[in-house]
Amino acid sequence: MKVDIKDRDFKWIDLKFSDLVGNFHHLTLPAKNYEEIKKNGVGFDSSSCPGFKSVEGGDMVLIIDEDSAFIDPFFEEPTISYFCYIKEADTKGEYLRDPRTVSFKAQEYMRKEGIADNVLFGPEFEFYIFDRVIVNNSENISEYKIESYEGKFGFDDTYINESGEFLMKKSGYHSIPPKDKFTDIRGKISNVIIDYGIDLIYHHHEVGSAQNEIEIKRYPLLKTGDNIQIIKYFIKNVCYKNDLSATFMPKPLYNMPGNGMHFHQHLFKNGKNLFFGNGYGGLSQIGEYYVAGLLKHGKSLLAFTNPSTNSYKRLVKGFEAPVKLFYSLANRSAAIRIPKYAISENEKRIEFRPPDGTCNPYLATAAMLMAGLDGIKNKISLKDNNFGPFDQDLEKMDKNVVEKIDSCPTNLLEALEELKKDHDYLLQGGVFSEDLIKGYIEYKEKEALEMAKRPHPYEFELYF
Template identity: 40%
Template sequence: MEKKISEFFAFCQEHEAEFIDFRFTDIKGTWHHISFSISAVDVETFERGIPFDASSLPNWQPINQSDMILIPDLVRYFVDPFSADVTVIVFCDVWDIYKNQPYEKCPRSIIKKAMQYLKNSGIGDEAYFGPENEFFVFDSIKIRDNINAQSYEIDTEEGEWNRNREFEGVNMGHRPGTKGGYFPVPPIDSMVDIRAEMVKVLNQVGIETFVVHHEVGQAQGEIGIKFGDMLEAADNVQKLKYVVKMVAHLNGKTATFMPKPLYGDNGSGMHTHISIWKDGRNLFAGDEYQGLSQIALNFLGGVLHHARSVAAFTNASTNSYKRLIPGFEAPSILAYSAQNRSASVRIPFSHGEKAKRLEFRFPDSSSNPYLAFAALLMAGLDGIINAIPAGEAMDIDLFELTLDEIREKGIRQLPHTLRSAIEEMLADREYLKVGDVFSEEFIQTYKAYKFEAEIWPWEARPHPFEFISTFSC
């Protein structure tokens, strides 16, 4: 610990830092921060932690037991590329002073418990995760939420609804159109420069990037980042979201990782690649289906078995389920296949044992990455421990199946609403609690938060389409 602290202060000195920004994540996945002048930070700050008020965060502490401690974790700290004064950002966990243990509602502490459970199980040493976070960059968003009005309006110059609009007297006419945004070159792809700027800043804060491209939807993009262990991958999602949003903001635009902001166009997912390693060997490589091992297939079987429960964490918003409908490459059918993007789990084409992995296509970025990755791991480990079969692969085009055909074949689907996902999780939650990774208190808190903050408010509001379907009845 002393070495890490001395290395941290050397880093601050090298970059002439003036402020230290301590960041932590709440239940929803939102980043929060507390800043200190560097002169107020010393070795004891890292040894004793930083007191803060946890009662001001949704569904954390009551006001009569509000005190908690931030514990800085000296990994992946970086210079904030957006602050006017040199500021170093540090990830933090939360410590419960009342139970004298890691706070059971701290998402980052939960993922650490999941990682420790993997090691304690003897199955593997490390789980590697590679998330692919898609996003939209819009020119503006207007929202109205009144007692007599519910509305939103999104705009982007790429939108096909702007075909007859004048922009400073002209309209250049080059637009991708609905579902037409996959890989067109400029001028149809109008976001090349802003994505390039995002990549440069991501590299600056220590994230290795590779593929960068326009996605299928209008104003939609994706930046591929390198995989890492579970904690690193989740930390990097937080860094990626911060950079993408801030670069868009400083360019006079607004970025969102919302799964389905555009009706009738493709949504944004967080496809998640997973493999488990032990003693430097990829346990998912073998001689079964598409070069996978039996361990990989049992891991897959566990996730498919618990998927309707896992969705409470991987698809964590009411908006998530507007993405998981037929017709938009939506991976809502619980099946697996090689290279088949119509299945909820894909076996990517790969060269060599090291690259063998499973790609789970149903998660999205409205999830808290720490909770989503932990839930996926716990479901998969339950599949390995209990030898849960994955069933037969489905290499057909699942998008072409009717609902009746899906039912006839006995294919399970993901839940259709967040309410259903939370209820499925409550009915099937024991696998989450093994090793005390997800505590019962956290599960009940998560349920309460989702119902109070999202489900009930969403269910209670009239929708504009209801006035089309119901007003004249």
């Protein structure tokens, strides 16, 4: 909902921003200082934020985006909140590692190239809601425990769902109450999203016990990044206030469905959908080039769209998660699906299925756009690169055919190596910088190596 600081007697101004890897941060100031904040910005120590500057040069400044103003519903006192750009403290010039700036520049690059004047992204939010979660990670303890009344699993054998209404494994898709115990919580979350001003398509129970989904309509690039950050914030806070815990982890439970964040997307020019045509699945030639760009750069792209070690525990066979880089009509084992129901000119689009909710949404969507634009500019061929279409489920296809299709990376370090080799498409128009990519890779490599050094409980079962 559009709001102006003059509309109400606000007590506080809350400034929100994202670091390089997508963590959401905030800083709260008295509302009476608005004019000074608007003029000069607010300084902060970026060295304490993942992926930003070092201690000796960490001073940066937050500059508010006035068009992003909204009333934060989780503050007790009247608080107006803004998304912010991160700028250099001394010059107020652009900071090349600011995710929001990257998103803005990607959109401008698309327009300057004359390819399209708008791109719309529609994310699907998949998440688990648990009753209790305990995490213990130290030198001599490595454990997590998850409790779900709906899923009939707890910390020990004494935890019992005595209602008789619970969900069996992988049986939750579109289930109804009383088996779906989160209808009201999803309703509360959805009301907050709608009140904020985002158009919501639907909410429903997902396949896994305690797993949920909310899908919103498609929005421009920068707005999509803001939408994702704020919706995750809303989901976490509504659950917290109801003594529940929400997670977007791609694979929080072994042998249970993972959480993805599929991205529907299409390009427009002069109000016309550039993806609508008479090719396979109703795609235009431009749409096919865009798809080929995503798949051609798919391995390096996953460093941004699937940036956690946990991401690759989801991208395995048997869970409707893509493991091969190909496209298809309606095939949910494909990396890119053309929705069969989206047949009208305005609705024709593609869905990129590998991403998950651990991504930095500004960088992930900007990277997807840059890959697609590269496909259009260089007229990358789907056929010549063996990208399909393949309409069968991978499990039912000839093994010799499947082996010839490019695979998704199987772990984070592999994806980061692919990014090192293939990132020129991201540098076009100065959208991404070598500095950002280098800093991102260094941070994520350290994260992956820290994970690799730690003994795992399953290793004790195997080797103790």
